[in-house]
Each structure stands twice: as structure tokens, then as C-alpha cells.
Amino acid sequence: xxxxxxxxxGDPVDAVxxxxxxxxxxxxxxxxxxxxxxxxxxxxSLARDAARSPIAVYDDAPVRDSEFLGxxxxxxxxxxxxxxxxxxxxxxxDPSESPPGVTAWPRPGExxxxxxxxxxxxxxxxxxxxxxxxxxxxxxxxxxxxxxTLYVGVDPQLAEPTAVRWxxxxxxxxxxxxxxxxxxxxxxxxHSHRGAGFLLVLVFALAPLLVLVIVLSRLGGERRxxxxxxxxxxxxxxxxxxxxxxxxxxxxxxxxxxxxxxLVLALECTSWTVPYTGYPMAPSPDARLVAAVAMCCVLxxxxxxxxxxxxxxxxxxxxxxxxxxxxxxxxTTRPIWLLLxxxxxxxxxxxxxxxxxxxFGAVVLFVGVVLSMLLLGPATARVLQAxxxxxxxxxxxxxxxxxxxxxxxxxxxxxxxxxATVFMGVVALxxxxxxxxxxxxxxxxxxxxxxxxxxxxxxxxxxxxxxxTWLPRLAASLPPHxxxxxxxxxxxxxxxxxTATCATQEALLGDCVGGTQGTIGSVIADVPDALRAWGVTxxxxxxxxxxxxxxxxxxxxxxxxxxxxxxxxxxxxxVSPVPLISEPGAQWIVGxxxxxxxxxxxxxxxxxxxxxAMLMGAATLFAEVVRMRRxxxxxxxxxxxxxxxxxxxxxxxxxxxxxxxxLGAATGLLASWSAxxxxxxxxxxxxxxxxxLLVVTAVVAACSSVxxxxxxxxxxxx
Amino acid sequence: xxVDLREVSFGYRRKVVxxxxxxxxxxxxxxxxxxxxxxxKSTLASIVATLVRPHGGTALICGHDVxxxxxxxxxxxxxxxxxxxxxxxxxxxxxxxVENVALPAMLDGCxxxxxSARAVALLGDLGVGQVDTPAATLSGGEAQxxxxxxxxxxxxxxxxxxEPTASLDGHTKRVVADLLFDQIRERRTGLLLVSHDPxxxxxxxxxxxLDDGTLTAAAPHQGRPECA
Numbered sequence: 007x008x009x010x011x012x013x014x015x016g017d018p019v020d021a022v023x024x025x026x027x028x029x030x031x032x033x034x035x036x037x038x039x040x041x042x043x044x045x046x047x048x049x050x051s052l053a054r055d056a057a058r059s060p061i062a063v064y065d066d067a068p069v070r071d072s073e074f075l076g077x078x079x080x081x082x083x084x085x086x087x088x089x090x091x092x093x094x095x096x097x098x099x100d101p102s103e104s105p106p107g108v109t110a111w112p113r114p115g116e117x118x119x120x121x122x123x124x125x126x127x128x129x130x131x132x133x134x135x136x137x138x139x140x141x142x143x144x145x146x147x148x149x150x151x152x153x154x155t156l157y158v159g160v161d162p163q164l165a166e167p168t169a170v171r172w173x174x175x176x177x178x179x180x181x182x183x184x185x186x187x188x189x190x191x192x193x194x195x196x197h198s199h200r201g202a203g204f205l206l207v208l209v210f211a212l213a214p215l216l217v218l219v220i221v222l223s224r225l226g227g228e229r230r231x232x233x234x235x236x237x238x239x240x241x242x243x244x245x246x247x248x249x250x251x252x253x254x255x256x257x258x259x260x261x262x263x264x265x266x267x268x269l270v271l272a273l274e275c276t277s278w279t280v281p282y283t284g285y286p287m288a289p290s291p292d293a294r295l296v297a298a299v300a301m302c303c304v305l306x307x308x309x310x311x312x313x314x315x316x317x318x319x320x321x322x323x324x325x326x327x328x329x330x331x332x333x334x335x336x337x338t339t340r341p342i343w344l345l346l347x348x349x350x351x352x353x354x355x356x357x358x359x360x361x362x363x364x365x366f367g368a369v370v371l372f373v374g375v376v377l378s379m380l381l382l383g384p385a386t387a388r389v390l391q392a393x394x395x396x397x398x399x400x401x402x403x404x405x406x407x408x409x410x411x412x413x414x415x416x417x418x419x420x421x422x423x424x425x426a427t428v429f430m431g432v433v434a435l436x437x438x439x440x441x442x443x444x445x446x447x448x449x450x451x452x453x454x455x456x457x458x459x460x461x462x463x464x465x466x467x468x469x470x471x472x473x474x475t476w477l478p479r480l481a482a483s484l485p486p487h488x489x490x491x492x493x494x495x496x497x498x499x500x501x502x503x504x505t506a507t508c509a510t511q512e513a514l515l516g517d518c519v520g521g522t523q524g525t526i527g528s529v530i531a532d533v534p535d536a537l538r539a540w541g542v543t544x545x546x547x548x549x550x551x552x553x554x555x556x557x558x559x560x561x562x563x564x565x566x567x568x569x570x571x572x573x574x575x576x577x578x579x580x581v582s583p584v585p586l587i588s589e590p591g592a593q594w595i596v597g598x599x600x601x602x603x604x605x606x607x608x609x610x611x612x613x614x615x616x617x618x619a620m621l622m623g624a625a626t627l628f629a630e631v632v633r634m635r636r637x638x639x640x641x642x643x644x645x646x647x648x649x650x651x652x653x654x655x656x657x658x659x660x661x662x663x664x665x666x667x668x669l670g671a672a673t674g675l676l677a678s679w680s681a682x683x684x685x686x687x688x689x690x691x692x693x694x695x696x697x698x699l700l701v702v703t704a705v706v707a708a709c710s711s712v713x714x715x716x717x718x719x720x721x722x723x724x
Numbered sequence: 725x726x727v728d729l730r731e732v733s734f735g736y737r738r739k740v741v742x743x744x745x746x747x748x749x750x751x752x753x754x755x756x757x758x759x760x761x762x763x764x765k766s767t768l769a770s771i772v773a774t775l776v777r778p779h780g781g782t783a784l785i786c787g788h789d790v791x792x793x794x795x796x797x798x799x800x801x802x803x804x805x806x807x808x809x810x811x812x813x814x815x816x817x818x819x820x821x822v823e824n825v826a827l828p829a830m831l832d833g834c835x836x837x838x839x840s841a842r843a844v845a846l847l848g849d850l851g852v853g854q855v856d857t858p859a860a861t862l863s864g865g866e867a868q869x870x871x872x873x874x875x876x877x878x879x880x881x882x883x884x885x886x887e888p889t890a891s892l893d894g895h896t897k898r899v900v901a902d903l904l905f906d907q908i909r910e911r912r913t914g915l916l917l918v919s920h921d922p923x924x925x926x927x928x929x930x931x932x933x934l935d936d937g938t939l940t941a942a943a944p945h946q947g948r949p950e951c952a
Contacts, residue, residue: 401836402836403836405830405834405835405836406830407827407830407831410819410823410827410830410836411816411819411827414816414818414819414823415816415818417818418818637816637817637818638816639814640814640815640816640827641816641827643775643799643802643808644799644802644803644827644828644831644832645799645831646795646796646798646799646800646802646803646831647795647796647799650831
């Protein structure tokens with residue numbers, strides 16, 4: 007008995023199913039390839055990073071003259087909120103090997119910069135602070151194209167003798183990522199770790215993908231189930247059914263996998279930027295990656311095939327029809343109230359306990375989210391039922407026949423529509439919550455921002471080495487309204503301590519503490535804003551002396567800000583390299599940016615999850631509408647215009663989808679409300695996040711509505 | 725003339741279903757088409773009901789050439805001039821009886837108040853009492869009566885009935901057939917009735933036989949002789 011054609015029918019739903027199989031296979035390959043791509047990109051970035059790292063001798067081991075190239079040290083500066091790696095090179099003689107990406111060691115006063123730094127706003131000003139730009143660092147040696155870094159030539163004549171620097175014998179570290187080595191330079195260090203990337207893909211891509219693949223494979227599945235039931239009753243073997251299924255899906259299955267694999271390889275061969283994260287992908291295909299993608303193609307196709315084969319569920323009754331026709335009579339609004347109570351209670355309790363007991367606060371926050379997830383389904387069902395009832399009454403009052411059909415059909419679809427949208431809602435909830443909470447700036451960063459605002463540029467810090475003999479000359483070269491203050495940022499009862507001359511004290515505080523030491527409170531009631539921004543309080547102790555070294559502040563005694571460029575110019579002839587010039591809390595702000603860049607990956611992954619979940623919801627609702635298609639034939643006979651069918655599609659598919667997305671996002675926002683408010687606004691913009699979610703929801707809902715209208719509105723008509 | 729089919733032909737892939745079929749049906753006239761299963765009766769009804777366009781020939785329905793009408797115009801023609809009764813009633817099961825009947829009127833621009841009043845009156849005429857219950861809970865006979873009411877709600881010139889009694893038991897079949905013929909006579913509505921039941925068919929003014937895609941006048945009834 008030949009049964010190879012049993013799944014090949016002329017029904018348009020079967021054609022949609024085959025496209026769904028292709029999409030499923032395509033997405034499976036792409037998502038699985040993310041694991042391979044992350045692994046590959048992490049290794050490649052780390053390898054580039056390590057290849058540029060200097061081989062420095064950190065202990066006192068003797069270095070042979072033949073190996074010795076010069077001295078190196080590193081520091082981090084900033085442009086805007088972005089950190090900049092600064093490599094300070096001091097060659098001795100004529101080194102045989104140049105730093106990677108340039109043709110020669112930078113000579114005193116010379117600077118090489120990465121292209122991204124040259125192009126960044128404020129980048130040229132920072133470069134000028136260190137010297138004269140003589141060239142750019144080759145893009146290929148950077149960890150990524152967006153890396154901001156500087157090679158600065160140090161003048162041995164002006165170098166601080168006590169500054170830390172290490173002998174360099176070459177470039178290119180031998181690292182082993184499997185041992186946890188993360189390199190030193192560039193941004194590889196800051197791209198979190200491989201495991202975090204895998205976890206993101208696992209939670210936000212693989213989990214929604216599995217649900218999507220199952221849903222897509224089941225499109226129009228009831229008819230296939232019935233056919234298989236009948237054939238099984240007639241003696242057809244499972245092998246024959248399997249063969250027939252393979253005949254029907256092999257083309258879309260293999261095509262989808264092939265296109266998916268080709269797309270991944272194409273992306274690996276081109277330069278592009280990962281959306282949301284700003285991460286630049288450089289072309290770096292190799293044989294290992296091609297093999298990994300090929301394996302992902304096989305796995306993706308296998309996964310789709312498994313969903314198709316295991317998804318066939320022969321029914322006991324061949325012609326059973328499980329579609330509901332009478333609306334459920336459940337009008338209780340209890341789940342909605344329960345959800346609101348949980349959200350309000352969790353927010354209230356969190357705000358009550360988080361300051362005293364942050365760990366318990368975190369438990370409250372997460373328990374609230376889990377309970378919200380559990381209640382989201384029933385609450386969505388009640389909301390949908392209420393909307394359906396409202397549509398019916400409104401359609402009668404406003405004489406809208408299409409709305410009347412939508413309202414009646416939605417009332418019986420409540421259960422299936424919720425089944426479709428609840429997963430989507432949970433994903434939207436998780437995405438919103440994870441992004442908002444994960445992007446909370448730590449309190450120190452908030453304080454740093456506040457301090458920076460208070461200072462208004464009237465006090466800049468310069469970091470010097472011990473025994474900075476050039477400081478008196480700097481003090482002499484400053485404008486009359488700028489003064490040097492030595493600052494020790496101690497902890498505990500001693501707190502912040504200052505060292506300044508009596509003249510400086512009089513200029514800044516209005517009086518001198520006299521003798522050798524005294525508190526600021528003894529001479530002035532309020533600490534000037536410029537000093538307060540650096541943590542100085544009335545109980546801070548002032549020592550009357552010349553500033554010597556460490557963190558030295560250049561403070562303006564009036565409202566004129568200190569000009570960083572002029573300050574750098576003034577120091578250039580006194581010391582090499584020019585010391586780090588910083589605003590209060592700069593290191594915290596830059597550190598927070600690193601964390602934020604990692605958070606953007608959560609946003610990107612969450613957006614992918616929402617798209618996959620939306621597709622799943624759309625496919626489920628589309629299948630539901632297709633099953634109900636016969637009911638709508640009479641509507642089609644009389645309706646005539648595509649607009650009416652579009653209205654039907656929008657009501658039966660678009661509306662539940664939009665509702666799921668909106669309720670999920672709103673619940674996520676409310677679940678994280680207290681955390682966001684107490685964190686003084688999350689660093690990821692709530693507005694743009696919700697905007698993204700709503701745009702994705704609207705686009706998928708609109709597209710699904712059109713597809714549903716096309717699929718249901720054209721049957722059997724001239 | 726309500727229906728004027730001239731040498732109409734239709735086929736599915738390689739199979740010819742209708743071949744040069746010509747048919748005329750005047751206002752107030754009822755025509756029954758009988759024939760074996762697969763002879764093309766339902767296809768003929770679909771062409772007259774403007775649900776499909778003929779592949780050859782000309783089909784003038786209520787004076788309109790269906791091949792030249794847009795989808796929108798076809799739907800308007802169906803709403804205003806045609807009523808359709810199907811074998812399975814084809815009601816929207818989630819809507820109430822009155823909503824099912826009122827729907828074509830609302831789609832034609834009537835307000836809910838007017839459409840539902842018209843629907844309730846028609847359902848009363850046809851003996852359907854439960855007008856506000858979901859169609860899914862109606863019996864077969866009640867559902868078919870609701871289907872008939874829906875076909876008549878816009879006051880059509882022509883009613884196309886495709887096996888309207890095929891799924892009903894003997895008694896209900898007669899009740900529905902009585903209602904169908906009473907209504908078309910009362911309203912002077914034309915009727916094209918497709919049926920394989922000779923007992924129903926012979927109540928029409930004319931009976932035609934469709935065999936192998938060709939339409940001919942039916943032979944006199946050869947069935948079991950009736951008792952005196």
C-alpha cells in the first residue's frame with residue numbers, strides 16, 4: 007500500500023503548514039547557531055585581545071638586554087561615559103618589535119589611537135591631552151571595532167621616577183579561555199563570560215524556540231491526526247506514515263535549515279552591529295565555525311522533524327472535533343484582583359524591607375514575579391472574556407456586524423486564545439522585569455552622578471605618583487582662582503582628609519585652620535560644593551602643608567569651571583605622561599557603563615524572546631482561526647470587502663495577541679516598579695523598553711491579522 | 725428573468741462538471757434540479773448563488789453578468805437579491821438565532837434594532853421560539869428554519885436551496901419543505917432547489933435532471949405508486 011502522498015493535499019492550510027515547517031527549521035538553526043557564534047566570537051575576541059597584550063615582567067626577574075624592548079604601564083581614562091584603555095610606552099633604544107597595530111613605538115609626545123576613539127565625541131580632546139596624534143591603531147588587532155584605546159609615548163626625561171612601569175619583552179599572551187583566562191586589554195574583559203551568554207540564549211531564545219517549533223509543527227495537525235488514525239486502523243505501519251511525513255516536509259525542512267545556516271555564515275562573513283548592544287561583529291569565519299554551523303543545521307532540522315513526528319496524535323475518535331461552540335460562563339474577576347493584590351503587596355513589602363535587608367527584598371521581588379506569572383493566565387482570560395462581552399454590546403449599539411461576530415467568537419476562544427497568549431505574556435513580563443531590574447545603577451553610581459552634577463567641573467582630580475616634585479611648578483602655573491588640594495579618601499572615622507596651604511584654605515574656605523591641623527567645621531559652616539562633591543564634610547580634617555602626591559584636586563574658588571585641556575597643557579611640560587584627570591566619581595560612572603553594556607545583551611535577548619513568543623502566539627491563534635474557518639464561510643459570502651475580513655482577522659488574532667503582549671509588559675513593569683523607583687530610575691529607559699515591546703506586539707499582531715484575513719476570507723468565492 | 729444561464733460550463737482540473745448548461749428561471753417560479761451524486765447539482769447551485777464563476781458561457785443572475793462583477797458587487801448582489809439555504813444550515817454556532825438571521829441585514833447597512841426586529845418576526849413566522857439561544861444548541865430542524873429565515877431576511881428575489889432537507893428526519897423534512905414553499909409563494913420569490921429527494925423536488929413548478937454535466941427536463945416520476 008503506497009501512502010506517500012497522504013500529507014500532500016491541495017488545502018491552503020497544508021501550504022501554510024509547510025511554510026511553517028520551513029520557518030521552524032530556519033529559526034531552530036539560527037538559535038542553535040547562537041551558541042556556536044557566541045563561543046566563536048568570545049574566543050576570537052579574546053585571541054585578538056591576548057595577541058595585543060604586552061609580555062611584561064611583573065616580578066623582579068632579570069631581563070636579558072636582547073629581549074628588553076622598553077617599559078609599559080596601563081590605565082583607564084574616559085570619554086563621556088565610555089572607558090578608554092591607555093597604554094603608556096617608554097622605549098629604550100630602538101626596539102625590535104612594535105606594539106601590535108602600529109609600525110613603531112610611540113615617541114615621547116606621540117599618540118596612536120583606535121579609530122573608534124578618534125571618531126567618538128570628545129575623543130580628539132582626550133587624545134590632545136596626551137600628545138599629538140600620529141596615526142591610528144590597525145582595526146584588526148583590536149578586540150572589537152568599537153574598542154577605544156590609546157598608545158601614548160612617555161618622555162623618559164619627564165617621567166615620574168616612582169611611577170609603576172614594567173619591562174616588556176614582547177607582545178602576545180598565551181592564554182587559555184578554558185582555564186578562565188580573560189585577557190587584559192580591550193573589551194574582551196568586559197563582555198561578561200561565555201556562560202552568561204549561553205544562559206541568555208538558553209532562557210530567552212532556546213526555550214521560546216522549542217515552544218514555537220512545537221506550535222508551528224502542529225498547524226493544521228487535527229486533519230493529519232485524523233488521516234493517520236484512519237490509515238492506522240486500515241493497517242498502515244508507522245514506518246509508512248513516517249515515510250509519507252518525510253515526503254511532505256523534506257523540502258521545507260531542509261530548505262529552512264539550509265537558509266538558516268547560510269544566513270549565519272553570511273553574518274559571520276560581514277561586518278555588522280548587534281542591535282541594542284552596539285557590539286560590532288567582525289568577519290571571522292573559520293573551518294571550526296563552519297563545522298559548528300553545519301552541525302547546528304543538522305540539529306535544527308532534527309529538532310523540527312522530532313516535533314513533527316512526535317506531534318502526530320491519532321485520536322480515539324477519528325472525526326472528533328474539540329472546537330468549543332458555547333461560551334464558558336465564568337465571570338468572576340477574582341484572578342484580576344488577585345494579580346493586582348500580589349503586585350501591590352510585593353511592591354509595598356519590597357520598599358519596606360529592601361533598605362534594611364536587601365536579600366529579603368530580592369526574595370520578595372522574585373516571589374512577586376513568580377506569583378504574577380502564575381496569575382497572568384487566568385487574569386488574561388477574564389480580561390479577554392470581558393472584552394468579548396463589551397464588543398458584543400458595543401456592536402449592537404453601534405450597528406457593527408463584524409464586531410458582533412468577533413465578540414461572539416472571542417467569547418468561545420477565551421481558553422485557547424489565553425493558552426496562546428499566556429506564554430507570550432510571561433515572556434513579555436520576564437523581558438520587562440529582567441531588563442529593568444538588571445539595569446539598576448548601584449547606589450555608588452547614583453552618588454557619583456550626583457557629585458559630578460554638584461561639582462559642575464569646579465574641581466578636577468589629578469592622579470600623581472609618589473614624590474611628584476613638579477606639583478609646586480604646576481601650582482605656580484595655574485590661574486589665580488585655581489588651587490591645589492591634596493585629598494586622602496579614607497574610610498571609617500577618619501573619613502576624607504585634605505592637605506592645602508594656608509593661602510589655598512583662605513581662598514576656598516575663607517580662613518585657615520591655623521597650626522597644622524583642624525576640621526573644616528572649625529572655619530566654615532558649609533563645605534563649598536566643589537569640595538563636597540569629592541566627599542569633603544565639615545568634619546574632614548585639613549592639614550596645612552604643600553600638597554605632595556596621590557590624588558590632588560585642582561579647585562576653583564569661584565564659579566568658573568577648571569579647564570581640563572588647559573590643565574593638561576600646563577602639565578605637559580612638567581611630567582610625562584600627563585596624569586589622569588578625572589571628575590568626582592568618574593570611575594564609578596565608567597564602571598557602571600560596563601555593567602550597562604552587559605545589560606543591553608539582556609534587552610537584545612529579551613526582544614528576541616518576545617519576537618519568538620509573539621510568533622508562537624500568532625501561529626496558535628492562526629491555527630485556531632483556520633479551524634473555525636468553516637464557520638466564517640457564511641460571513642465571507644455576505645461580507646464582500648477585504649476590510650471586513652481584515653477586521654475579523656484583527657479581532658480574532660490581532661486583539662488577543664496585543665492583549666497578551668500589553669498585559670505581560672504591564673505586569674512586568676508593575677512587578678519591577680518599586681525596584682526601579684528606589685533605584686532612582688533604571689539605566690535602561692523604561693519608555694524605550696516598553697516602546698520596543700509594544701512596537702513588536704503591534705507589528706506581529708498586524709501581520710498576523712492580515713495573514714488570517716487572507717487565509718479565511720477567500721475560500722470558495724468567485 | 726432571475727436566472728439566465730447560457731451554455732455554462734465548469735470543471736475541476738481535468739474533470740468536466742457542467743457542460744453547456746442553459747437554464748432560465750423567472751420571478752416567482754420554482755425549479756428543482758435532481759440527479760445522482762456527483763452530477764454537478766451543487767456546482768450549478770453555487771454558480772447561481774454567485775459563489776463560483778463559470779469557466780465558460782454566460783451566467784446572468786438578476787440581470788447581472790456574474791463574470792463581470794467585482795467581489796464587492798457580487799457580495800452586494802448576494803445580500804440584496806439572493807438568499808441561500810444550505811444542507812447543514814451553516815449557522816455561526818456562537819451567535820444566537822436572532823443574530824444569525826440579522827447578520828446579512830446588518831452587513832447590508834441595517835441597524836441592529838431594525839435587523840433584529842425583522843429577524844424576530846421571521847423566526848416567529850417560521851415557528852422558532854428560542855431566538856436568544858446560541859445556534860449551537862438548536863436542533864437540526866430549528867437550525868434549518870433559522871437558516872431559511874436568514875436567507876429571507878433581506879427579501880431576496882431568488883432563493884437558492886442546496887439539499888435543504890437532506891440531513892433531516894422524515895417529519896422535520898416535510899415541515900421545513902412546507903415552510904420553504906409557503907414562504908416563496910407568499911413572497912413571490914424565485915427558487916432554485918437542488919435535491920436528490922424526488923418527493924421534495926416534485927413540489928417545484930419544474931423539475932430538471934442533471935446527468936454527466938448536462939441538464940435535461942426530468943422524466944415523469946417513476947417511483948412507488950401511491951395508495952389511493
